Each structure stands twice: as structure tokens, then as C-alpha cells.
Amino acid sequence: MTSLRSAAPAASAEARQPLVVVEDLVKHFPLRGGGFGRKQYVHSVDGVSLTIAPGEVLGLVGESGCGKSTLARAMLGLTPVDSGRVLFDGTDVAATKGAARKSLRRSMQLVFQDPYAALDPRMRLGISLDAPLSQHSLGTREERHRRIVEALDLVGLDESFLSRRPQQCSGGQLQRIVVARALLLNPRLLICDEPTSALDASVRAQILNLLIELKSELDLTLLMISHDLRVVRHICDRVAVMYLGEIVEVASREDLFERPAHPYTQALLAASLPEEPGADTAFPTPRGEPPSPVDPPAGCRFHPRCPKARERCGVEPPALSASRQGHLVSCHYPDA
Numbered sequence: 647m648t649s650l651r652s653a654a655p656a657a658s659a660e661a662r663q664p665l666v667v668v669e670d671l672v673k674h675f676p677l678r679g680g681g682f683g684r685k686q687y688v689h690s691v692d693g694v695s696l697t698i699a700p701g702e703v704l705g706l707v708g709e710s711g712c713g714k715s716t717l718a719r720a721m722l723g724l725t726p727v728d729s730g731r732v733l734f735d736g737t738d739v740a741a742t743k744g745a746a747r748k749s750l751r752r753s754m755q756l757v758f759q760d761p762y763a764a765l766d767p768r769m770r771l772g773i774s775l776d777a778p779l780s781q782h783s784l785g786t787r788e789e790r791h792r793r794i795v796e797a798l799d800l801v802g803l804d805e806s807f808l809s810r811r812p813q814q815c816s817g818g819q820l821q822r823i824v825v826a827r828a829l830l831l832n833p834r835l836l837i838c839d840e841p842t843s844a845l846d847a848s849v850r851a852q853i854l855n856l857l858i859e860l861k862s863e864l865d866l867t868l869l870m871i872s873h874d875l876r877v878v879r880h881i882c883d884r885v886a887v888m889y890l891g892e893i894v895e896v897a898s899r900e901d902l903f904e905r906p907a908h909p910y911t912q913a914l915l916a917a918s919l920p921e922e923p924g925a926d927t928a929f930p931t932p933r934g935e936p937p938s939p940v941d942p943p944a945g946c947r948f949h950p951r952c953p954k955a956r957e958r959c960g961v962e963p964p965a966l967s968a969s970r971q972g973h974l975v976s977c978h979y980p981d982a
């Protein structure tokens with residue numbers, strides 16, 4: 647097995663092609679215990695399209711339950727979708743089988759929110775770290791050991807962790823182990839689903855900085871899922887904002903934070919960055935709770951909570967379209 651550090655592919659002419667293309671993805675879960683009458687569905691992901699460029703850090707933000715994790719799992723092929731497709735480096739994720747699927751799964755790794763849940767508490771970390779390599783029948787025992795030590799080194803830990811069990815580590819150390827485990831298979835895309843929300847505030851920045859360092863060192867592409875806009879502001883190149891199963895705004899980090907166009911993004915910003923010096927306090931905070939994803943509102947899904955809503959908003963769903971260069975927004979009155 648080659649070293650993880652030397653395995654990073656050089657930037658090529660194809661680097662302009664998106665690494666990931668999500669096309670009109672739909673995932674509805676049947677509602678259990680729905681009773682008589684019409685069968686009901688949770689509209690978890692409802693027509694999502696987006697792209698991720700190689701080497702990019704894309705943020706995905708939105709309130710709890712808006713569909714972020716479902717979208718991530720669908721992108722990895724872990725959740726079968728109702729319609730739409732995901733292309734990874736031009737390959738349809740759902741259509742691959744056998745060895746091609748295994749290889750695709752190695753290229754896309756997921757880092758979960760809770761490192762305590764991600765690692766078996768009864769197992770020494772050395773065994774947990776060896777599992778992905780043995781499952782993929784990679785290398786000899788000796789080669790696997792070398793790769794594990796290299797991955798630990800990349801996340802700032804030493805060999806002594808191999809003989810420890812999860813309860814002998816701090817939350818920050820465990821999240822580093824989880825990141826190391828994801829790196830072992832030499833992925834090209836790392837999907838980080840709320841990677842720091844289970845950690846103490848003091849170690850959050852360390853883990854985020856580690857991810858950014860690894861991204862550069864290993865030429866990774868990152869999808870960073872968070873409900874915390876401060877996380878996204880810290881490390882993302884571009885940000886997609888999700889609301890009730892739909893993407894409502896996509897823009898570069900600067901554009902999104904300086905010129906948010908969707909009233910929902912404006913409200914999220916106001917709610918999450920109240921103490922920012924010079925913050926525009928004219929932004930309203932989100933009113934009320936998000937409506938049920940089982941029966942989403944007609945027209946624009948945000949209209950019942952939107953301070954700018956007009957009659958048209960309750961009738962006609964807005965399309966995600968360019969308001970400025972590279973800035974997509976799904977709102978009938980983005981400049982109102």
C-alpha cells in the first residue's frame with residue numbers, strides 16, 4: 647500500500663469537473679402508524695441538486711430535521727433514493743455493483759457526529775482501526791499496521807492509542823481516531839456530519855483546524871454538515887442552505903455571509919451570530935418552528951415563517967435560480 651500522504655493525486659485538467667453531482671434527489675420515508683386513508687410520507691429530501699468541486703469545502707446548513715443527514719446518506723449510497731441520482735467522479739453511485747461499488751465506498755467516507763457511538767467501547771482502538779482495511783482485504787498485517795500508524799500521525803496521535811479502549815480517551819481524541827479511520831481507505835471525499843457538535847467548545851476548533859489541514863495535505867474534498875453557521879464560516883469555500891428537504895440558497899462563503907439573499911438564511915444568520923461585531927440587527931430571527939416535513943406548506947415552504955411573504959409565495963414554489971454570479975437562491979423576492 648502506498649503512503650496516504652503520497653497518494654494525493656496531482657491537480658489535473660479535469661479538476662474543473664465536479665467531483666460530486668447531485669441531480670434532483672428525492673427521498674421520502676413512509677410514515678409509520680399513519681392509520682387509515684392516504685399513506686403519508688416524510689419529505690426528507692425533496693428535489694435536491696448540487697455539485698461539489700474537487701478540493702472544495704462545501705458547507706451544508708439548516709435546522710434539525712431539514713434533511714441534511716438523509717442527503718449525506720443518499721449521496722454515499724447508504725439510503726436508496728426514490729428518484730434522482732448522485733454521480734461521483736462521473737459514476738452513478740446507485741448503479742454500481744460488486745467491486746466497483748466497494749471501490750466507490752472507499753472513495754467516500756463519513757465522519758459522524760458522535761465519536762462515542764462510532765467506536766465499539768469493548769474493542770481496543772487498534773482493532774477498530776484495522777477493521778476497514780481487513781474488510782477491504784487491503785495489505786498484509788505489517789502494511790496495515792504501517793498505514794494505521796501513519797493515519798494516527800496525520801491526526802496528531804501516536805501508536806500508544808492502539809492498545810487503548812474508547813473510554814480511555816477524551817472526546818477530542820476519539821474524534822481524531824474516527825477521522826483517522828476514515829482516512830485509512832484513502833478517500834477523495836470526506837462527508838463530516840456535525841463532526842464537532844458532540845465535543846466541548848474548547849476542542850471544536852482543534853478538530854475543525856485538523857480537518858482543514860488534512861484537506862490540504864491529502865487533497866481531500868469536504869462536505870461539512872452543520873447547523874452552526876460559525877463552523878461553516880470558519881472553514882467552507884461555498885455554503886448550501888437547506889430548509890424542509892430543499893436547498894434554498896447556495897453561494898460562496900463571502901457572498902452568503904455578506905449578502906444573504908434568502909430570508910431563511912438571513913434569519914439563520916441573525917439567530918446564530920448575535921454577538922458578531924457590526925452584525926446587521928435588522929435581520930429577523932426565524933419565527934416559530936419549522937412546519938412538519940410530512941405535509942410541507944404549498945408554494946414556498948418558508949412562507950409561513952417569512953416576514954417578507956406575499957400572496958404569490960403561498961401558491962407558487964420558487965425555483966433555485968441565479969440571483970448573481972454563482973449565487974443561487976430560491977425566493978420570489980430576494981431583493982425585497
Ligand SMILES: Nc1ncnc2c1ncn2[C@@H]1O[C@H](COP(=O)(O)OP(=O)(O)OP(=O)(O)O)[C@@H](O)[C@H]1O
Pocket residue numbers: 675676688689690708709710711712713714715716717873939
Ligand atoms: N430512517 C428514517 N425513517 C423515517 N424518517 C426518517 C428516517 N431518517 C430521517 N427521517 C426523517 O427525515 C427528516 C430529515 O431527517 P435528517 O436526519 O436527515 O435531518 P437532519 O437535517 O440531519 O437533522 P439533524 O440536524 O437533527 O441531524 C426528519 O423529519 C426525520 O425524522
Ligand SMILES: [Mg+2]
Pocket residue numbers: 714715716839
Ligand atoms: Mg443529521
